[in-house]
Amino acid sequence: MRGVLTGFAAIWMVTLVGYLIGRYELLGPSGPTVLARLVFFVAAPALLFTTLVRSSLAEVFTGALAAFVLSTVLAGAAYLAVMLLVHRRRRAGPRQRDPDAPDSDAAGRPDAGTLTIGTLAASYVNAGNLGIPVAAYVLGDVSFIAPVLLFQTLVAAPIGLAVLDVTSGGRRASPKALAVLPLRSPITLASAAGIAVAATGWRPSDEVLRPFDLVGSAAVPLALLALGISLRGSRPFTPGLDGRDRYTAVVLKVVGQPVLAYLIGRHALGLDGPALLAAVVTAALPTAQNIFVFASRYDRAVALARDAIVLSTLAACATLVLIAAWLG
Template sequence: MQGVLEGFATIGVLIALGMLLAHVGIIDLAGQRTLSRLAFYVASPALLITVLEDTDVTEVFSRNLVATASAVVVTAGLYVLLARLVLHRDLADTVLGALCAAYVNAGNLGLPIAAYVLGDAAYVAPTLLMQLLVLQPLALMVMDSAVAERRLSLVTVLSRPLRTPLIVGSLFGLAVSVTGIDLPQPVHDPLALVGGMAVPAMLIAYGVFLRLGPRPGQGAAVGEIALITVLKLVVQPLTAYAVARFALGLEGHALLSVAVLSALPTAQNVFVHASRYERGLVLSRDVIFLTTLLSVPTVIAITAMLA
């Protein structure tokens, strides 16, 4: 359990730092937006390159991936149906809400939990790569079209991912991994330094908005926050477990890893995307806050039952 608690403690400290910096006036909302844009356009793409260059891409094609992807599809699909038919959200808000419900914190929480709780950091690779190379590009492509002031052509829509820094960074890192090329030190080291800024920047920016924005529970529909939280921490891990055990026959640590990683909270990346598109900032902030708090007992309970 130490890895679980250490991962959550690290996140809490950096969020608290952001709140402190906002409280004493060092960073205001304008600074928060700048920090989020820096994370989105510069630091995160660099981080993706350095993470993916050393990742074994064969880990993507596994039964773990099928179970994880199935849980994402079911969870996001349920939210999309409810958002369009019941909540009457527009396309941009629907995509943002679906990310809140299905995009797990596989980076700064998934990696330490996989290493210390599951015993092997490789368990998080299918989830991490599926989100970076499939879920995130698709979501950003739809978001770009949804917020565009004029109707975009098909060519523009299909080519937009190649002009999105996060996707370009993912593709470049994957290409380096597949070809086995070692980046020269003058290239790798600056990327590593800049990439190391990504997670702290996301968390500090989130803390600033948590302090200066509307209080949690105010400014966003409480019912929708509760719905997304249930989808994220109940529906997604249960779906992943059911598919992994009964459809794919996974057992032991493989089954445990699928369930635990699917029960991780909503990733801070979602708040960065919300800031970038200026849609659903309060919703994503509150969902990240609540799922992060509640995922601690959820992950501990799953580990106790399946370990």
């Protein structure tokens, strides 16, 4: 349990510093945007490259990873289904329509970018700055988190970023444009380069990777500082137009996804012991700060991403402890 508590303590201490920076306006009104762009274009790619270069590809395809991936897909699909059903019911009666609601059109249809951020908030876990200490202290093996990082950086993130890129452009992209969209993301390019180097079996020396380590080490604290700055005036429990989206994403993230991982791992894949614990714990990690970075970068559902991160992280403090006590 010490690893969970230590991980959360570090997250909240750095986030508190960011909040104080925002509270006293030390970086000005554009501070969160500048920090988010720095993370997206520079620090996060460097971190992902060094992480993947040092990963062991032989440990990627495991039962625990399969349970995690399936639970991620099902949690995201459940969020989309709930949101589309709710918005369809809103459009059914003229008294429920709200043309002035943010991130929707005049007919009340949900904005694709907002749906994408909400889907990621309901299924994209904090596998980096929280998943690594949890894997080390709760699972007893950091290698459990490596395939989760690989899946999210090479599959989930590129798909989400591609959708956000298309929907932010205001026009329909051609199939050719869609095919090359992942290549326009520095996160995807860095991940692809890291996996390519790892696949060769060559491991660059520490001297070669040191510049990437130095830049990449700034990714997590900068993302947390940007998140903390954005918390000024934030009231995640306050009812609002995105309250339904927010709570749906949080419940699916901290309850729905780990339950799905347990059912799939235990009853469909026959997992038990450390493998089952790894599948459920990784699925129960809260929403990643990366989602706030993505939302800020594309200016879509920033408040939804921020509040989902805050609420899911608070709730995960309890759910991770309960899961570790139950299956550990």
